[in-house]
Structures are given as C-alpha cells and as structure tokens.
Amino acid sequence: MSVSSRILSLAVIPGDGIGQEVVAQGLKVLTAALPQDVKLETKEYDFGARRYHATGETLTDADLEQLKQHDAILLGAIGDPSVPSGVLERGFLLKLRFAFDHHVNLRPSKLLPGVETPLAGQPEIDFVVVREGTEGPYTGNGGTIRKGTEHEVATEVSVNTAFGVERVVRDAFARAQARPRKKLALIHKNNVLTFAGHLWTNVFNRVAAEYPEVTTEYMHVDAATIYLVTQPERFDVIVTDNLFGDIITDLAAAVSGGIGVAASGNINPSGEFPSMFEPVHGSAPDIAGQGKADPTATVLSVALLLRHLGHDAEAGRIEDAVSADLADRAGRPARTTDEIGDALAVRVAG
Amino acid sequence: MSVSSRILSLAVIPGDGIGQEVVAQGLKVLTAALPQDVKLETKEYDFGARRYHATGETLTDADLEQLKQHDAILLGAIGDPSVPSGVLERGFLLKLRFAFDHHVNLRPSKLLPGVETPLAGQPEIDFVVVREGTEGPYTGNGGTIRKGTEHEVATEVSVNTAFGVERVVRDAFARAQARPRKKLALIHKNNVLTFAGHLWTNVFNRVAAEYPEVTTEYMHVDAATIYLVTQPERFDVIVTDNLFGDIITDLAAAVSGGIGVAASGNINPSGEFPSMFEPVHGSAPDIAGQGKADPTATVLSVALLLRHLGHDAEAGRIEDAVSADLADRAGRPARTTDEIGDALAVRVAG
Ligand SMILES: CC(C)[C@H](C(=O)O)[C@@H](O)C(=O)O
Numbered sequence: 001m002s003v004s005s006r007i008l009s010l011a012v013i014p015g016d017g018i019g020q021e022v023v024a025q026g027l028k029v030l031t032a033a034l035p036q037d038v039k040l041e042t043k044e045y046d047f048g049a050r051r052y053h054a055t056g057e058t059l060t061d062a063d064l065e066q067l068k069q070h071d072a073i074l075l076g077a078i079g080d081p082s083v084p085s086g087v088l089e090r091g092f093l094l095k096l097r098f099a100f101d102h103h104v105n106l107r108p109s110k111l112l113p114g115v116e117t118p119l120a121g122q123p124e125i126d127f128v129v130v131r132e133g134t135e136g137p138y139t140g141n142g143g144t145i146r147k148g149t150e151h152e153v154a155t156e157v158s159v160n161t162a163f164g165v166e167r168v169v170r171d172a173f174a175r176a177q178a179r180p181r182k183k184l185a186l187i188h189k190n191n192v193l194t195f196a197g198h199l200w201t202n203v204f205n206r207v208a209a210e211y212p213e214v215t216t217e218y219m220h221v222d223a224a225t226i227y228l229v230t231q232p233e234r235f236d237v238i239v240t241d242n243l244f245g246d247i248i249t250d251l252a253a254a255v256s257g258g259i260g261v262a263a264s265g266n267i268n269p270s271g272e273f274p275s276m277f278e279p280v281h282g283s284a285p286d287i288a289g290q291g292k293a294d295p296t297a298t299v300l301s302v303a304l305l306l307r308h309l310g311h312d313a314e315a316g317r318i319e320d321a322v323s324a325d326l327a328d329r330a331g332r333p334a335r336t337t338d339e340i341g342d343a344l345a346v347r348v349a350g
Numbered sequence: 351m352s353v354s355s356r357i358l359s360l361a362v363i364p365g366d367g368i369g370q371e372v373v374a375q376g377l378k379v380l381t382a383a384l385p386q387d388v389k390l391e392t393k394e395y396d397f398g399a400r401r402y403h404a405t406g407e408t409l410t411d412a413d414l415e416q417l418k419q420h421d422a423i424l425l426g427a428i429g430d431p432s433v434p435s436g437v438l439e440r441g442f443l444l445k446l447r448f449a450f451d452h453h454v455n456l457r458p459s460k461l462l463p464g465v466e467t468p469l470a471g472q473p474e475i476d477f478v479v480v481r482e483g484t485e486g487p488y489t490g491n492g493g494t495i496r497k498g499t500e501h502e503v504a505t506e507v508s509v510n511t512a513f514g515v516e517r518v519v520r521d522a523f524a525r526a527q528a529r530p531r532k533k534l535a536l537i538h539k540n541n542v543l544t545f546a547g548h549l550w551t552n553v554f555n556r557v558a559a560e561y562p563e564v565t566t567e568y569m570h571v572d573a574a575t576i577y578l579v580t581q582p583e584r585f586d587v588i589v590t591d592n593l594f595g596d597i598i599t600d601l602a603a604a605v606s607g608g609i610g611v612a613a614s615g616n617i618n619p620s621g622e623f624p625s626m627f628e629p630v631h632g633s634a635p636d637i638a639g640q641g642k643a644d645p646t647a648t649v650l651s652v653a654l655l656l657r658h659l660g661h662d663a664e665a666g667r668i669e670d671a672v673s674a675d676l677a678d679r680a681g682r683p684a685r686t687t688d689e690i691g692d693a694l695a696v697r698v699a700g
C-alpha cells in the first residue's frame with residue numbers, strides 16, 4: 001500500500017442526497033487529522049442515481065479497475081427514490097462489497113456521554129459488530145418463476161461456506177481477544193436455519209478452542225433484539241451473518257445514539273482490494289441539500305479508515321474530537337452540516 | 351366447529367420448562383371466562399423434550415390426526431437444552447404450524463398502563479404484527495454439502511409464493527381496515543432480497559388498491575428496528591414474512607412490556623385445521639418449576655383463542671383483567687405463577 005510511501009490515495013464517492021454534504025466534512029476532518037508527512041490524494045467518482053439516469057450504469061468493470069488503484073474508499077450514501085428499489089443497492093453497493101471481497105463489515109456501537117438514546121437510563125454501550133459481508137442471503141442467488149401471475153414463486157438462497165464463515169469468525173475472535181472484556185457472541189437462528197446455523201455454530205466452536213481467554217455465547221437473532229434494548233451493556237464483540245448483521249446494526253445504532261453517529265467499514269483484511277468506509281445511514285433525500293445532515297457518522301467512518309491504514313493515533317484524535325463535540329451539544333442550538341464539520345476539524349487540528 | 355354445539359374441545363400442550371406452569375394458569379382463566387353454557391373439554395398431550403428422549407418422536411402423523419379433532423390448541427413452550435438446537439423447533443413447532451397451515455401468525459403489541467418498557471418516556475404502543483407462518487426461510491429447503499470439511503457449503507432457501515403472500519396480505523388489510531387508525535406497514539428487505547421483495551411489494555400494492563381507506567407504507571426491516579425503538583406509536587398493523595416477523599416481534603415484545611406479556615396466535619383462518627395459541631416466550635428452563643414464570647402471556651393467548659372462536663366479550667374480559675392486574679403491580683411484592691393466575695381468574699369471574 002502506498003501508505004508507506006506517505007501518500008494516501010483515496011477514492012471519494014459522495015453519492016446521492018446528503019452523501020455530498022457529509023463526505024465534504026469527512027474530508028475536511030481527514031485533512032486536519034493526517035500526519036504532516038502524509039500527502040492526501042483524492043479522486044472523486046460520480047456514482048449513484050445521477051449517473052444511473054444519465055448512462056444506465058451503476059458500476060462497470062472499468063470503474064472497478066480504477067477504484068482498485070486506491071488505498072481506500074470513502075463513501076457517502078447511494079440511493080434515490082427515482083431509482084427502483086434494489087437497482088443501486090445490488091448494482092453498486094453490494095457489487096462493490098462483493099467485487100472487493102469486503103468480508104468484514106465492521107460496525108462499532110458506542111453510546112458517548114451526552115448523547116441521547118431512546119432507552120431509559122443511560123446504559124453503557126460499547127460493542128462492535130463483525131458482520132459477514134460477502135455471503136448469506138445477500139448473494140443474489142434465487143429467482144422468480146411465473147412472475148406477476150397468481151402462481152408466482154420467488155426464492156432467495158442464503159449461501160454460506162466454511163471458507164467464508166471461518167475467516168470472519170477468526171477476525172471476530174482476534175478482535176475480542178484484543179479488547180479488555182474479551183467477550184464474543186455469535187448471533188444466528190440455528191434452531192430454524194439449521195443448515196447454515198450448524199455451519200456457523202460448528203466453525204465458531206472450533207475456532208473458540210484456539211481462544212481460551214475469550215468468553216463466548218450463542219444467541220438467536222430474535223432474542224438478540226431483546227437484549228439489545230434491555231441489556232446492551234452485555235455485548236462486547238458480536239459476529240453474525242450478512243442479513244442478521246444488517247438488521248441488528250441498525251437497532252444497535254438506534255440505541256447508541258442514532259444513525260447520525262453510526263460508522264462502518266467494509267474491510268478486506270488482506271489488503272488485496274481497498275476497503276471502503278461509509279456511514280450506516282442512507283442518502284436521506286428528504287433533508288438533502290439543506291445543511292441539516294449530521295456528518296458525525298462519516299467523520300467516525302474516517303477514523304475507522306485511518307485505523308485500518310495504521311494511523312491509530314490520528315483515528316483516536318478524531319474519536320476524541322467527536323466525543324467532545326457530542327458532549328457539548330446538549331442545550332445548544334442546532335448547527336449546520338458544515339459547522340459541525342468545521343468544529344470537528346478545529347478540535348482535531350488543535 | 352363444535353363451538354356451535356357449545357362444547358369447546360381444546361388440545362392442551364404444556365410442553366417443556368415453564369410451559370407446564372403457565373398453561374395451568376391459562377386453563378384456570380379460560381374456565382373462569384367461558385360462558386356458562388359452553389362446556390370445556392380438554393385433552394393433554396405430552397410433546398416436547400421428555401417424549402423425544404423417551405421415544406425419539408417429536409410429532410407423528412398419528413399425533414396430527416388426533417390434534418386435528420380439536421377446536422383449538424393451547425401450547426405452553428417447547429424446548430430444552432438437552433435436545434440439540436433445531437430438533438424440537440423443526441420437528442414439533444414448525445411441523446405443526448406447517449401441517450395445520452397456520453399462515454397467519456398474529457402477534458399483538460400493546461404497552462399497558464403501569465407496565466415497564468426499556469424505552470424512555472412512556473410511548474403509546476398498540477399495534478399488531480401479522481407474520482406469515484408457512485413460507486419464507488422457514489420451509490426447511492436448503493442443504494449442506496461437504497459437511498464438516500473446509501469446503502462445506504450450506505444453503506437456506508426462502509420460498510415465497512403469490513398464493514402464500516396474498517392470503518396473509520389480505521388478512522392484514524382486513525385487520526387494518528377494522529381498526530380505528532387503518533394503517534398498514536409492509537416490512538421486508540426488497541432492496542436486497544429483490545426476488546421475494548418484489549413479489550411481496552407487488553402483491554401488497556395490488557391488494558392495497560382494494561382498500562382505499564387503509565394508509566400504507568413500506569419499510570425495510572433494518573429501518574423498522576429503528577422505528578420500533580424510536581417511534582413505536584407510528585405502527586398500527588404490520589405485515590411481514592416469517593423470518594422478519596420472528597425478529598421484529600421479539601423486539602416489539604421487548605419494548606411493549608417484555609416477553610412476559612407477549613401473546614400469539616398461529617391461525618388457520620379457514621378453520622380447516624385448529625389454530626394454536628402460545629406465549630411468544632420459550633420454555634425458560636433456568637426458572638422452570640420455581641413458580642417464577644409470569645403466566646400473563648399465556649393468559650393473553652387464551653384471550654386470542656377466545657376471540658378467534660367468536661367469544662369476543664369473554665376475550666375482552668380477560669384482557670381487561672390483565673390490564674387491571676398489571677396496573678396494580680407497581681411497588682407490590684412479586685407473586686408466584688399460581689398467585690397471578692388466581693388473581694386473574696378472580697377478576698375474570700367477578
Ligand atoms: C442499502 C443496503 C443494501 C445496505 C445493506 O443492506 O447492507 C444497508 O442497509 C447497509 O446496512 O449498509
């Protein structure tokens with residue numbers, strides 16, 4: 001990676017709706033955080049609804065070739081009501097996650113001081129979800145027969161491989177081992193989805209034997225949603241499949257400060273392809289262009305990006321700046337997207 | 351149905367763990383609630399872990415023949431850690447739901463006065479989830495190759511038919527039409543599970559045209575978990591697939607008073623097969639036999655049973671008794687399972 005050459009080559013994909021606004025703030029803070037001797041080179045890519053309407057393209061092979069050249073990707077959000085549901089999701093976002101083998105979809109949840117939660121009391125929430133990113137019901141396997149008739153049958157096939165499950169389970173164990181509490185929960189539905197469930201459970205138990213210091217538990221996904229609202233403090237690291245991870249990380253975001261602050265990394269741990277960092281929220285077309293979007297989730301995604309590239313101290317400074325900014329918000333008038341970005345950049349630089 | 355002959359023939363399946371204790375209270379309250387001229391005839395069936403260990407059987411064709419004779423089924427809970435995950439779930443509970451074509455899995459969520467919720471404030475929660483019960487990822491389709499090797503592949507196939515989707519969507523529209531707010535939300539993940547998602551969405555929109563008074567919305571399942579904790583009052587009726595329904599009804603139960611009070615009905619609307627009523631909670635082996643289990647969810651399931659059989663007034667009396675009992679709990683010492691059952695029976699009879 002060109003990090004060693006002290007150049008950070010970043011692909012920037014603002015995307016649709018508020019994506020443009022929040023990515024601008026992410027870059028502002030990234031610039032403020034980078035060590036003096038690292039030169040940031042960005043290249044902006046115009047993916048999303050506009051390009052789709054203009055050209056019918058979502059993400060071409062040539063696009064992938066270009067994106068591959070970068071050290072990392074910063075994504076705002078993709079999606080617009082003018083495009084049929086699924087076209088950009090499958091044609092751009094999932095295509096990219098699959099093409100670049102982003103099998104570790106990392107989603108930390110931390111309830112920071114001063115941040116509102118819909119939960120009563122102020123539970124201590126600090127866990128990270130390791131969501132599998134390249135298998136499960138997300139593969140696009142399946143199909144439809146007799147479409148539009150009363151005899152239509154539509155299937156979706158969840159594909160799970162020992163190879164795919166083991167690598168993400170190993171990643172999660174390594175993360176749990178490195179954290180003070182050393183706890184790891186597997187979330188699945190192995191009492192109903194017995195084929196996939198047994199694969200996940202067996203691999204999990206086998207790898208667990210190599211990590212005697214990590215305390216493990218298994219939880220059904222339905223029960224997990226209960227614990228996420230009644231005992232969120234019990235979680236440290238969670239590993240789960242693509243769809244369950246999608247569902248519980250939105251819930252996790254909701255209880256730990258909202259999707260305004262939920263960051264994520266789509267990680268290719270081997271570095272064979274660039275990893276991609278993006279806020280968990282969508283393009284929110286209803287508030288786009290009004291300076292109302294909270295750029296915090298994007299800024300925290302930039303911190304994940306820096307940590308992934310080995311700039312731990314800089315990532316920590318961004319996280320500290322966000323904590324301080326959030327703690328200061330209570331009772332103050334709302335700021336614009338730009339003002340929040342400026343404030344964070346100042347804190348990071350200072 | 352023998353209701354008209356003024357006999358209510360009920361199959362009683364206490365099952366495992368706390369199932370025994372809570373079903374006893376359900377029967378107590380049912381007896382207190384029934385009109386004088388309706389004779390209750392119960393037959394107890396010994397399904398669950400004990401029978402599985404003794405005979406290796408979970409639910410035989412002969413069992414199904416017998417169960418079929420009844421007007422309805424009251425189930426406590428099935429499941430025990432001594433039985434491998436999936437054996438009783440697939441071999442008993444799901445087998446019964448599929449055999450008796452329980453395609454409407456009805457799960458009301460109502461936050462009653464005085465009941466604790468993990469949510470801040472005391473939101474007004476009063477909605478019902480119509481969960482499809484016979485399709486989706488619950489069909490057991492799928493399989494495993496190269497089991498136990500590093501090349502294992504495990505699949506799960508979600509099967510969705512126009513027939514299956516339309517009947518449950520119609521049931522949900524009829525329920526929404528009959529409620530004061532007349533709102534119906536479809537919950538799916540049609541931007542990723544595009545085959546099944548488009549079937550669900552198209553059928554939903556087609557049926558919606560027949561119900562101009564019903565206000566509809568579509569929501570992705572991940573977003574729905576956010577709304578369930580931040581704006582649960584927005585929901586009136588929800589219709590969703592088998593797996594999404596499983597997940598969101600546990601979350602719905604958690605925010606509206608806990609699984610101690612969450613009731614459910616596995617309904618065959620045509621009456622071709624008996625419907626089955628059960629608490630959403632499981633067998634809770636950790637507290638079994640100690641008189642600690644809250645029988646309220648089972649008692650509320652009995653109310654659903656009575657309403658299904660046309661005894662609306664009696665169902666209402668049970669629900670009122672439960673409301674009054676819950677409102678009285680705050681600050682009082684905990685009661686045993688039996689004491690709560692007695693108190694509810696007294697209120698219902700009085
Ligand atoms: C937009 C959608 C395809 C995506 C997903 O389901 O993964 C989103 O919900 C997410 O969590 O990143």
Ligand SMILES: CC(C)[C@H](C(=O)O)[C@@H](O)C(=O)O
Pocket residue numbers: 191192222439440443444596630
């Ligand atoms: C026990 C299990 C098979 C069942 C389900 O997944 O349907 C349960 O969670 C439920 O919700 O009734």
